[in-house]
Amino acid sequence: MRVRGTITAIDGNTVSIKSRDSKDLKLELTDKTVVATAKAITLADLKPGDTVGVTSTRNAEGRLTARAVHTIPATVAEGHGAWDLLPDSLMTNARIASAVKATGSHTLTVEYKDGSQTFIVPDGTPIVTTITADRSALKVGEYVFFGGTMGTNGKLSTGRIQVSKDGVRPPQ
DSSP states (O other), X not given: OEEEEEEEEEETTEXXXXXTXXXXXXXXOOTTOEEEEEEEOOGGGOOTTOEEEEEEEEOTTXXXXXXXXXXXXXXXXXXXXXXXXXXXXXXXEEEEEEEEEETTEEEEEEEETTEEEEEEEXXXXXXXXXXXXXXXXXXXXXXXXXXXXXXXXXXXXXXXXXXXXXXXXXXX
């Protein structure tokens, strides 16, 4: 399950989270849990060949409009499909083919094994990378995103948790 929410408490290895749908969740950290903080970058920081995830929706004309762009490891599976950030949103994991500045926005074209997509990237679209951090980045009030598994003990576990830093939130 994908979890988006705000840290409400930390007690040892247990992080309490209020999810975006108002559920109280407990995440059990292990020695192998990786913590990463979000850092804002610009489209100019991205180059052809870089691997990104683009969260998008379709505009009134049916064109894909980026709602967020974030760097991802090249090892993440490529593709294009449904996503749960917003109603009718999509996620595309792919390599950048080109980025072009247009009046008031940019276009970003990405390529993946089975195709390509071109996105309108309006000015102000969050563009983020992540930086490996330690557990001190996990603080009450910070926003988190992770994919987790619910254990029989009622606690979630994850291999990686992304956390906001300096007001920059993980955009997924």
